Amino acid sequence: xxxxxxxxxxxxxxxxxxxxxxxxxxxxxxxxxxxxxxxxxxxxxxxxxxxxxxxxxxxxxxxxxxxxxxxxxxxxxxxxxxxxxxxxxxxxxxxxxxxxxxxxxxxxxxxxxxxxxxxxxxxxxxxxxxxxxxxxxxxxxxxxxxxxxxxxxxxxxxxxxxxxxxxxx
Amino acid sequence: xxxxxxxxxxxxxxxxxxxxxxxxxxxxxxxxxxxxxxxxxxxxxxxxxxxxxxxxxxxxxxxxxxxxxxxxxxxxxxxxxxxxxxxxxxxxxxxxxxxxxxxxxxxxxxxxxxxxxxxxxxxxxxxxxxxxxxxxxxxxxxxxxxxxxxxxxxxxxxxxxxxxxxxxxxxxxxxxxxxxxxxxxxxxxxxxxxxxxxxxxxxxxxxxxxxxxxxxxxxxxxxxxxxxxxxxxxxxxxxxxxxxxxxxxxxxxxxxxxxxxxxxxxxxxxxxxxxxxxxxxxxxxxxxxxxxxxxxxxxxxxxxxxxxxxxxxxxxxxxxxxxxxxxxxxxxxxxxxxxxxxxxxxxxxxxxxxxxxxxxxxxxxxxxxxxxxxxx
Numbered sequence: 001x002x003x004x005x006x007x008x009x010x011x012x013x014x015x016x017x018x019x020x021x022x023x024x025x026x027x028x029x030x031x032x033x034x035x036x037x038x039x040x041x042x043x044x045x046x047x048x049x050x051x052x053x054x055x056x057x058x059x060x061x062x063x064x065x066x067x068x069x070x071x072x073x074x075x076x077x078x079x080x081x082x083x084x085x086x087x088x089x090x091x092x093x094x095x096x097x098x099x100x101x102x103x104x105x106x107x108x109x110x111x112x113x114x115x116x117x118x119x120x121x122x123x124x125x126x127x128x129x130x131x132x133x134x135x136x137x138x139x140x141x142x143x144x145x146x147x148x149x150x151x152x153x154x155x156x157x158x159x160x161x162x163x164x165x166x167x168x169x
Numbered sequence: 170x171x172x173x174x175x176x177x178x179x180x181x182x183x184x185x186x187x188x189x190x191x192x193x194x195x196x197x198x199x200x201x202x203x204x205x206x207x208x209x210x211x212x213x214x215x216x217x218x219x220x221x222x223x224x225x226x227x228x229x230x231x232x233x234x235x236x237x238x239x240x241x242x243x244x245x246x247x248x249x250x251x252x253x254x255x256x257x258x259x260x261x262x263x264x265x266x267x268x269x270x271x272x273x274x275x276x277x278x279x280x281x282x283x284x285x286x287x288x289x290x291x292x293x294x295x296x297x298x299x300x301x302x303x304x305x306x307x308x309x310x311x312x313x314x315x316x317x318x319x320x321x322x323x324x325x326x327x328x329x330x331x332x333x334x335x336x337x338x339x340x341x342x343x344x345x346x347x348x349x350x351x352x353x354x355x356x357x358x359x360x361x362x363x364x365x366x367x368x369x370x371x372x373x374x375x376x377x378x379x380x381x382x383x384x385x386x387x388x389x390x391x392x393x394x395x396x397x398x399x400x401x402x403x404x405x406x407x408x409x410x411x412x413x414x415x416x417x418x419x420x421x422x423x424x425x426x427x428x429x430x431x432x433x434x435x436x437x438x439x440x441x442x443x444x445x446x447x448x449x450x451x452x453x454x455x456x457x458x459x460x461x462x463x464x465x466x467x468x469x470x471x472x473x474x475x476x477x478x479x480x481x482x483x484x485x486x487x488x489x490x491x492x493x494x495x496x497x498x499x500x501x502x503x504x505x506x507x508x509x510x511x512x513x514x515x516x517x518x519x520x521x522x523x524x525x526x527x528x529x530x531x532x533x534x535x536x537x538x539x540x541x542x543x544x545x
Binding site for chain 1: 203205206207208209211212288310313317318321322323324325326327328329330331333334335336338339340342370393394395396397398399400402403
């Protein structure tokens with residue numbers, strides 16, 4: 001007799017077998033009844049195999065499940081349970097889990113569509129501001145005060161420009 | 170008041186019968202957007218959700234596209250009003266169920282609706298009758314661009330628009346069409362079709378989205394992936410699959426007429442008889458009868474103007490609409506009686522179907538997306 005399949009999550013005998021085809025790749029998963037229920041497979045209103053494929057690696061699993069987003073407090077456990085992230089920063093916080101899942105569920109891993117002009121400008125401003133502030137700290141700590149003064153002025157100018165741009169909108 | 174304005178004006182969804190379009194009933198695009206630096210609705214505390222609603226509702230309502238439209242907080246709507254909006258595809262079931270600090274703005278012609286605090290802060294939706302991705306995308310894109318002037322969206326240069334669910338990240342776009350596929354259903358080929366298109370990253374659902382059944386042989390067919398392709402590429406890929414499905418449906422129609430026309434004529438003739446004479450009709454039976462009559466219109470068994478009646482039926486036989494027409498909330502038995510009466514009236518003056526062999530009428534008149542006439 002064939003060996004009964006074991007649950008991919010907890011190793012109990014598996015009774016739920018799921019196959020999903022995404023981008024011509026077959027993904028198979030075997031689950032016991034308890035885990036299937038926990039993962040929401042018995043609930044037809046929606047689940048994604050991609051969420052299930054994100055198994056914690058046996059060792060680091062305990063640590064990463066406890067990981068929580070510094071911005072909104074959403075935990076990795078929460079994300080796995082609901083399949084929803086808490087905020088935009090969660091994409092960075094849970095990158096190790098989200099990135100491979102994205103590859104599984106999408107056609108690629110980087111955005112190719114529409115770009116909102118304003119958000120882009122803001123991002124460029126913020127990048128520039130961040131690097132100036134870093135340089136300033138370095139200049140101060142290495143006592144290059146002339147450089148530091150120049151950078152301080154540049155930061156003030158940049159902030160003014162940002163405010164002006166914000167007002168225009 | 171809301172209901173009156175919904176029923177008062179002409180709407181895209183219920184007036185689709187004006188153009189001859191045998192397979193594609195409507196085209197829809199929705200864009201998911203979130204505000205920067207604000208937790209997504211499902212995770213945000215009540216106060217943050219309220220802030221989002223208070224920021225977004227006036228912004229959306231002030232758009233020129235929303236002039237003389239409807240703007241409402243979902244909590245202020247009755248159950249019946251919510252149900253009617255769901256049946257008209259103007260809000261989702263999810264929004265109707267999680268009404269706290271949620272809102273919606275609907276354009277006067279009901280082709281645009283923007284939901285606030287659904288799964289994402291904003292869900293922009295444009296829906297038009299027929300097969301018109303180009304004009305639907307242009308409208309959705311314009312609303313999105315106009316909103317971006319007022320609101321900061323959560324966006325990453327690598328991952329695109331950031332959404333609560335990773336399945337929507339990137340373009341945040343779900344493009345879909347409602348397809349009427351009676352011949353594929355009658356000849357038991359739908360399962361095969363669903364399996365084949367799923368492999369291409371295209372999803373097939375019932376008329377009312379996830380989890381709804383396929384009564385009336387109407388299917389919602391949409392892209393499943395949102396990251397790694399531009400909006401244009403997604404629509405192009407979806408369109409080529411739709412094209413194939415349309416061809417399959419047309420082939421299936423021809424085969425049925427060739428092999429066993431009596432079986433089909435019997436179905437259509439009975440549907441006509443039931444609609445003219447029944448006294449109890451469930452919404453699901455009504456959908457299936459409407460589907461058969463629509464098939465009959467495609468085969469020129471009924472006059473073209475009947476198409477408008479059946480396209481309205483698909484929406485108006487839903488429980489919320491029946492109760493609106495009845496003038497009060499009534500239980501399901503009373504609804505079945507009222508629905509039958511309403512349909513008897515609708516079909517009173519529809520002449521008997523003409524049964525003879527149609528050799529040329531299975532021709533597909535669906536305009537190709539490229540040659541679509543831009544009416545707006």
